[in-house]
Amino acid sequence: MNITTIGVIGSGTMGAGIAQLSAQQGFQVVLYDLNQEILTQSLTIIFKRLDRLVEKQKISDVSCTAMKESIRTTTVIADLNECQVIIEAAPEKIEIKRDIFKQLEEHCSPETIFATNTSSLSVTEIGSHVESPSRVAGMHFFNPAPLMPLVELVKGIQTSQETIDILKELATSLHKSPVICEDTPGFIVNRVARPYYNEALRVMKDQIASVEQVDNIMKKAGKFKMGPFELQDLIGIDVNFATTKTVHGSFFNESRFRPHYYQERMVQSGRLGRKAKGGFYSYES
């Protein structure tokens, strides 16, 4: 499949990041959102970031202009009909995603690939609401999408190998490293990373070591770039807790994934991490 135009649904942090990334790699982009104001804001943010790349001499003035021109915004979903691949980055609610894909099916050719950037919902379930689920797959980017190299390609039960192959090629041309995984709770990263936080919380609350000690040990003995508590502060303790709860629930409460009560206490206290000026650490200055 010759992919020239990528549709992006939702112009939040992830959608805007994916649109920017696609434009940077020479694709035409149609960025869709329900709200024109949000689209305008997102476009301003993308343009600022591209301008900064010119300042840093990462890209030329000419290519910056071309990138800006390659992004079109729309509030009309039918405008996505010229895209070969559509990446959906709408809010993580199954009803929203279901309605989007149903509408897309009416407007797009039967060959169009529907990718969802979901990090917590089942790709199989999203696909089940579409007439031809073989063309639906997960394409999970990591935040910030223009910078993080990984993309998880998620194969729902009904996803065809051809769909995965096309998305793999696309991810490679976006200069990302694609990995392929089955449609399992948390896919690879959000699942395998759970113990980094859960076990650290247990070690800390069982008084084996303090927050500072755990972070120091993981960095000096394990060469992790950030300790589990610093990282939770960066991600947002509420965001991390939500992921833990989702993975735990999706594995039908398997005890390995059980959240620690203290994670909930932190969320209840409003100490959510850096964005709230403090979490496990204080960020006053």
Added chain:
Amino acid sequence: MSLNLMILGDNHLSEVLTDKFSEIEDVQVIDSTSPLESNIDVVIETTNLDIEKKKQQLQSVERHVSASTLILTTVLGVTATEAASWLETQERLVGFATFSNLDDIDLIEITPALQTKAASVDHAKEVFARIDKETEEVEDGVGLVFPRILAMIVNESAFALAEGTASAKDIDIAMKQGTNYPLGPLEWAEKIGIDDVYAILVGLNRDLGEERYRPAPLLKKLVLAGWTGETAGQGFYSFQNRGEKEKVR
């Protein structure tokens, strides 16, 4: 100050520790097969999986050294308190937790048993400072901090691999590039020894009695088969490719 050191345990960590301490002036590494009446200052014992063997080894060495000899023992599979309980003179035991890839590790965790006296902990810090390792003193618990957390990450990766969620290579790539891990969990486990990872999980499961520490069945099979990673020449990657003629690497 000169130091007479004896290292016990037939695993990779023992070999690496022997090499490291042998390079240091003033440190005599005494062969564990030589007669034990020599004046031994410190014993380092490193058995992890076979707890009965660990107990026998500690008890038998205690009979031959003086009551003031410091005993350092790994706590990947037991608590320091349990290991100390096997001894006559319990206040000289200090637990430590690390893996055999010592060149990549700047810090070693140490822990006193409930019975340990403070001077023994200070002595343990001095011993590891000889091989340029910083120490962090934490409370006693199976696997302490880094080995415990890493073992749980490897366990989850082993479950994911055995369930066919993704290939070993893709699991490793995902964790390095999606969340900045210094190594992929499966390649990491192969480097430090899948047997040590398994020993921690068995120890946590036994000591805490919680289902969440249940080792992935694949880990147990790899240990039983002797496919414990780099030193054995086989591990997760060869398991995954056992049906194919060519290995991934």
